[in-house]
Amino acid sequence: MRFLSQFLSLTAVLILILAALLLLGGGAPAGAAGQGAAANRIAGAPGSSSIELPAPAPDGPLSVEGAIAARRSIRAFADEPVSLAALAQLLWAGQGITGDDGFRRAAPSAGAKYPIELLVVAGDVTGLPAGVYHYDPAEHALAPVSRGDRRDALCDAALSQAWVGRAPFTIIITAVYERTKEKYGERATRYVQIEAGAVAENVYLQAESLGLGTTLVGAFSDEDLKAVLGIEGMEPLGVMPVGVRGR
Ligand SMILES: Cc1cc2nc3c(=O)[nH]c(=O)nc-3n(C[C@H](O)[C@H](O)[C@H](O)COP(=O)(O)O)c2cc1C
Numbered sequence: 001m002r003f004l005s006q007f008l009s010l011t012a013v014l015i016l017i018l019a020a021l022l023l024l025g026g027g028a029p030a031g032a033a034g035q036g037a038a039a040n041r042i043a044g045a046p047g048s049s050s051i052e053l054p055a056p057a058p059d060g061p062l063s064v065e066g067a068i069a070a071r072r073s074i075r076a077f078a079d080e081p082v083s084l085a086a087l088a089q090l091l092w093a094g095q096g097i098t099g100d101d102g103f104r105r106a107a108p109s110a111g112a113k114y115p116i117e118l119l120v121v122a123g124d125v126t127g128l129p130a131g132v133y134h135y136d137p138a139e140h141a142l143a144p145v146s147r148g149d150r151r152d153a154l155c156d157a158a159l160s161q162a163w164v165g166r167a168p169f170t171i172i173i174t175a176v177y178e179r180t181k182e183k184y185g186e187r188a189t190r191y192v193q194i195e196a197g198a199v200a201e202n203v204y205l206q207a208e209s210l211g212l213g214t215t216l217v218g219a220f221s222d223e224d225l226k227a228v229l230g231i232e233g234m235e236p237l238g239v240m241p242v243g244v245r246g247r
Contacts, residue, residue, distance in 0.1 A: 004175050042119075043230035048144035050136065051128070053088035056096060060209040067205040074213025074229055075163040077243025081124040082168045086210050090171060090242065091135045093206035094118055094199045105137060107198040110191035115179040119229050123151040124168035132229055150228050157224035158217055158239055167241030171214075172225070173199050174234040196237040203240055213245040 048061035062070070093117050096106045105114060118135040120142065122128050133142040155165030164170065173196045180188035200216045207214045219241040225236045 041232040042117075042143075042145055042234070045131065045144040045146050048147075050139060050141040050143050051133070053091070053140050053142060054085040055140070056092035062209040064205070065135075067208040071204050071208050073212075073215035074185065074245055075215050075241075075244075076246035077163070077167055077213065077241075078246040080168075081126045082212065082242050082243060084125055084127045086212060087120065087122070087125055087128070087169055087242075088140070089210060090203050090206050090212075091118055091120070092140065094171065094173070094204045095135060095137045096140065097137050102138075107202050108194060109195055110180055110188075111183045113180045113183060115175045115177060115188075115192050116195055117174045117176060117234055118199075119145070119172040119174060119231070120169055121150050121154045121172065121228070122169040123149045145230050154226045154239075155226075157228050158220045161217065161219065162165050164217060164239065164241050167243045169243075170239055170241040171203060172229060172236055173238040173240070174229070174231060174236045176234050178233070200238050200240065203242075207242060211245070212240045214240045214244055216240055 017131060021087070093106055095114075095116055098106050099105060104112065107116070120135065122134040123130050123134060128142075129147065131147045132145040132150055134145050135141075136143055151165045151167070151170070154170060155162060158164040161175060175192045175196060177188055177192055180192050204214060204216070220236065222238055225239070226232070226234075229236070
């Protein structure tokens with residue numbers, strides 16, 4: 001009898017400790033980049049250090065209503081470069097850190113798991129060497145992935161939509177599904193895809209406000225695009241070529 005009551009109180013203590021650990025873990029952010037245990041891999045350009053981006057502007061010339069009313073998918077771009085500040089502003093609109101906690105981002109995320117990662121294929125951005133880059137929201141910086149102009153390869157991956165290759169740069173919305181699956185299981189597929197849509201709309205509206213044009217492209221070969229970007233364990237969900245609006 002005594003043994004049984006000792007066993008029961010020991011079990012109760014263990015349950016209490018476990019519950020406390022779960023409560024503490026549940027309230028905490030899943031890390032600066034929301035990575036959790038799920039790993040993703042991006043090939044890095046050897047010997048390259050991160051490029052600090054211009055701080056995002058807190059204001060713009062267009063109201064939210066004006067941007068929504070004017071937004072259109074733009075596929076014709078002027079033959080001119082886009083500034084690094086404009087690229088930085090679009091990345092911030094898509095995935096920038098906006099929370100005072102240094103954690104929450106511009107676009108909503110189920111359970112604040114932040115599975116979305118933005119990559120950039122840059123070809124004609126003022127002050128930025130042509131290459132593939134990975135956006136680091138915590139540092140508001142670009143980590144070089146590979147050097148050289150990959151716009152032709154990107155165009156091929158986008159099922160040869162020729163205008164894609166003519167954009168000065170392209171933002172690629174990718175996701176690490178595992179981050180959201182850890183918490184939501186199969187429903188994560190739906191959540192992550194909804195999140196990609198929210199990110200894309202932020203980028204559309206920010207582009208409108210900057211006088212730039214973009215289109216969300218869903219027609220691409222997953223495998224070819226992953227090879228262009230040099231990513232593993234991350235799924236590309238949307239391709240957004242950006243440029244100054246052409247005629
Ligand atoms: C999920 C999705 C995938 C799309 N894929 C492509 C695409 O591969 N190529 C393209 O030119 N436009 C693509 N679009 C853009 C649509 O054609 C465009 O949104 C539609 O014609 C409505 O025009 P608007 O965006 O100017 O209002 C896509 C849009 C969405 C939402």
